[in-house]
Amino acid sequence: QLVESGGGLVQPGGSLRLSCVASGFPFSNYTMNWVRQAPGKGLQWLSYISSGSSDIHYADSVKGRATVSRDNAKNSLYLQIKSLRDEDTAVYYCAREVDDTVITPVYYFDKWGQGTLVTVSS
Amino acid sequence: SFELTQPPSVSVSPGQTARIPCSGDNLGDKYVCWYQQKPGESPVLVIYQDDMRPSGIPDRLSGSNSGNTATLTISGTQAMDEADYYCQAWDRSTVVFGGGTKLTVL
Numbered sequence: 184q185l186v187e188s189g190g191g192l193v194q195p196g197g198s199l200r201l202s203c204v205a206s207g208f209p210f211s212n213y214t215m216n217w218v219r220q221a222p223g224k225g226l227q228w229l230s231y232i233s234s235g236s237s238d239i240h241y242a243d244s245v246k247g248r249a250t251v252s253r254d255n256a257k258n259s260l261y262l263q264i265k266s267l268r269d270e271d272t273a274v275y276y277c278a279r280e281v282d283d284t285v286i287t288p289v290y291y292f293d294k295w296g297q298g299t300l301v302t303v304s305s
Numbered sequence: 306s307f308e309l310t311q312p313p314s315v316s317v318s319p320g321q322t323a324r325i326p327c328s329g330d331n332l333g334d335k336y337v338c339w340y341q342q343k344p345g346e347s348p349v350l351v352i353y354q355d356d357m358r359p360s361g362i363p364d365r366l367s368g369s370n371s372g373n374t375a376t377l378t379i380s381g382t383q384a385m386d387e388a389d390y391y392c393q394a395w396d397r398s399t400v401v402f403g404g405g406t407k408l409t410v411l
Contacts, residue, residue: 216400226340226348226391228400240398243306276347283354288395291338291353298347 185277190299197303198265203277203296204258211255214238214280216292217262219273219301227273230262231280267303274298307396309403316409323379325406327392330373335394337375339368342405343388351390352377384410 189201203215217229230241230251241249250263260277278292309329317323327337337355340348350359352368355375365380375394379386387410392403 218400218402225389225405226342226393226402228402231400242399281353287334287336289336289354290395290400291350291393292340292348293350293353293359295347295349 185279185294185296187275187277187296187299190275190301192302192304193267194305195268195303197267198263199267199301201262201264201275201277201299201301203260203262205260205279206258208279208294210258211235214282214290215253215260216278216280217251217260218276218278218292218295219271220276220298221270221273224273229275232260267301269303272301272303274300307394307399307401309392309394309401311390311392311403311406313404314407314409316411317379317382318411319384320381323382323386323408325377325379325390325392325408327375327377327403328373329375329394329401332373332375332394333371335370335396337368337370337392337394339377340391340393341386341388342391348391379408382408382410386410 184206187203214233216231232251252261276298277296279294281293283289339352341351342348355370356368367378389405391405
């Protein structure tokens with residue numbers, strides 16, 4: 184199970200730290216991702232962090248403004264975003280990534296949290 | 306940058322076959338997965354590695370991928386299949402989602 188928290192109303196220019204707590208599986212074994220969905224829009228991938236935090240990537244839309252981190256001892260994943268803009272208003276999901284790669288990369292998200300809503304507005 | 310393109314909507318009559326395409330440059334060289342999302346719910350994985358179904362997903366749902374197009378096929382479409390469907394692939398360490406297709410069961 185994945186449970187996100189930390190969403191809410193934030194003023195433009197502000198910052199937010201989202202959390203995702205995992206249970207029921209060995210969290211430290213999995214790469215984790217953040218995905219968001221603006222109201223009435225599609226899914227947008229934001230970031231991933233490998234199991235040991237050695238490999239981190241961001242989408243261009245949040246690069247330089249977002250920091251992903253994890254604490255395997257607490258089974259927790261985090262996403263901090265600063266300089267928030269109206270267009271950052273969205274439901275933010277954490278998702279567990281499965282890696283079935285043999286030769287060609289095979290990655291997919293088999294577990295998703297329920298999401299936490301972030302509203303950026305003055 | 307790599308992009309995945311889906312039609313905004315597809316309509317199908319109950320019991321008929323729905324096909325939802327997802328196109329991208331040389332998409333057949335990558336593995337594609339599909340997610341189903343119903344209103345107010347989180348996405349659910351329905352197809353991975355082009356044509357594999359997670360446990361619990363009915364065999365009415367199937368996937369294929371060749372050339373520039375991946376396709377999610379729903380046979381014997383039921384009212385419960387009405388949802389948004391997203392394709393997804395990986396490109397150079399980034400995740401790419403299609404824009405999503407709203408499947409309407411008329």
